[in-house]
Amino acid sequence: MNHLIAEAVQLLQQNQPQKAEALLSPYYYANLENSQFLHFYALAKSHTGQHVVGIDLLKKAIDLQPDVAEYHHNLAAIYRLVGEFQLSEDHYLTALKLKPDYAEAYFNYSATRKFTADDPVIELIETQTSRTDLSDADRCFLGFAGGKIFNDVKDYDKAFSYYELGNNSRKVQFDINDFRREIDRTIEVFSAETIRELSQHGLQTDLPVFIIGMPRTGTTLVEQILSSHPDVHGAGELRDISSIAGTMPQHAPEKTPYPECVKQLPVNAFSGFGESYLKRLKTFGPQATRVINKMPGNYLNLGLISIMFPQAKVIHCRRDPLDTCLSCYFQRFRQGHDYSHDLKHLGLYYREYERLMAHWQQVLPRLPYELAYADLVQNQEAISRELIEYIGVSWDDQCLDFHANQRPVTTASNWQVRRPMNRAGLERWRNYDQHLEGLRQALAGEEN
Numbered sequence: 466m467n468h469l470i471a472e473a474v475q476l477l478q479q480n481q482p483q484k485a486e487a488l489l490s491p492y493y494y495a496n497l498e499n500s501q502f503l504h505f506y507a508l509a510k511s512h513t514g515q516h517v518v519g520i521d522l523l524k525k526a527i528d529l530q531p532d533v534a535e536y537h538h539n540l541a542a543i544y545r546l547v548g549e550f551q552l553s554e555d556h557y558l559t560a561l562k563l564k565p566d567y568a569e570a571y572f573n574y575s576a577t578r579k580f581t582a583d584d585p586v587i588e589l590i591e592t593q594t595s596r597t598d599l600s601d602a603d604r605c606f607l608g609f610a611g612g613k614i615f616n617d618v619k620d621y622d623k624a625f626s627y628y629e630l631g632n633n634s635r636k637v638q639f640d641i642n643d644f645r646r647e648i649d650r651t652i653e654v655f656s657a658e659t660i661r662e663l664s665q666h667g668l669q670t671d672l673p674v675f676i677i678g679m680p681r682t683g684t685t686l687v688e689q690i691l692s693s694h695p696d697v698h699g700a701g702e703l704r705d706i707s708s709i710a711g712t713m714p715q716h717a718p719e720k721t722p723y724p725e726c727v728k729q730l731p732v733n734a735f736s737g738f739g740e741s742y743l744k745r746l747k748t749f750g751p752q753a754t755r756v757i758n759k760m761p762g763n764y765l766n767l768g769l770i771s772i773m774f775p776q777a778k779v780i781h782c783r784r785d786p787l788d789t790c791l792s793c794y795f796q797r798f799r800q801g802h803d804y805s806h807d808l809k810h811l812g813l814y815y816r817e818y819e820r821l822m823a824h825w826q827q828v829l830p831r832l833p834y835e836l837a838y839a840d841l842v843q844n845q846e847a848i849s850r851e852l853i854e855y856i857g858v859s860w861d862d863q864c865l866d867f868h869a870n871q872r873p874v875t876t877a878s879n880w881q882v883r884r885p886m887n888r889a890g891l892e893r894w895r896n897y898d899q900h901l902e903g904l905r906q907a908l909a910g911e912e913n
Contacts, residue, residue: 655768698750812907
């Protein structure tokens with residue numbers, strides 16, 4: 466059984482929860498008294514979207530072994546995902562009581578609520594951070610947790626020092642020149658002529674909707690508003706488009722890399738890939754007339770999207786560059802954002818993102834809807850109505866009550882989007898102005 470559980474854990478780490486669930490499922494009834502089995506089976510269920518089942522299984526595991534901090538931590542994580550923040554907070558606190566050095570629990574707990582200066586967790590965070598035997602991973606968790614908590618209590622210099630600790634503990638490498646070359650190649654391949662010619666072989670459907678842009682620009686908020694409509698389903702951050710791009714070289718002569726292979730593919734390849742994507746979308750919202758993919762990084766793939774789905778609606782979320790970059794710096798991304806751990810890299814990356822978006826403005830037959838985060842926050846109903854009209858469905862008043870939407874939200878904004886609209890995210894950079902000179906220089910194109 467230990468070997469089976471170890472295999473399931475590996476599958477979960479590889480983001481293959483369906484396989485983990487299928488592996489464990491036949492052994493469920495033989496392991497009703499095995500708390501470790503129930504724990505990992507619960508995670509497999511939750512990761513496949515069966516959150517209620519996951520909660521029930523973890524409760525059973527806790528009934529069998531109430532003093533295992535990890536069980537409470539992971540139950541808290543599922544409660545947070547489905548919007549049960551008080552229950553989430555309670556179980557995070559139980560996990561920390563059982564395991565006071567549980568750095569990941571401090572980090573996740575910090576995202577469940579707003580903190581005040583007299584909160585006892587502040588002293589606990591400072592005590593743990595002062596330890597000299599911390600691993601880089603624990604130092605990172607504590608850094609981002611402390612940053613969030615001290616930001617809440619408006620001790621901005623201390624918050625920045627904690628965020629700096631968290632980012633410096635990631636030990637990642639980012640090469641801006643490699644990214645520039647990627648943007649150069651994308652711009653060279655996806656000309657207006659190429660997109661116009663190849664899009665004739667795409668699929669004429671208005672089912673897919675894409676929300677793109679830099680991270681932390683309101684993409685989750687926009688998805689929450691739109692998916693509050695009964696005919697619209699929000700599928701979250703799907704990696705399918707980048708996976709399609711990664712698969713394309715296998716269908717090109719001599720396995721030419723992407724994006725150059727786009728010009729060499731058989732013309733039926735685009736509709737074939739498109740059909741596979743639509744089939745996947747329908748597994749999320751079988752009855753929906755629109756299904757949203759809110760993977761922000763699909764801004765890199767707008768040429769390919771326009772070819773496969775010429776009628777697809779794309780919403781481009783923008784936010785003040787300083788606020789965008791600072792919010793990325795304050796976010797502990799799980800993976801794929803190595804640029805975000807250094808303010809200089811963030812500024813240079815942002816310039817390349819803007820360069821590519823300027824190219825898409827020149828070559829795409831259908832331009833994205835440009836959404837300014839500040840406009841949405843300050844004119845909620847007017848902009849929400851524009852968004853609904855843009856994606857081609859009739860207005861529904863539920864879109865104004867997006868915070869009441871009970872759909873699971875898996876991104877870092879899941880706490881914010883369950884509350885009414887507020888302006889707290891506007892000009893947040895002013896609180897950290899004295900720390901941003903390097904970011905300003907990078908945004909201006911100064912690299913030394």
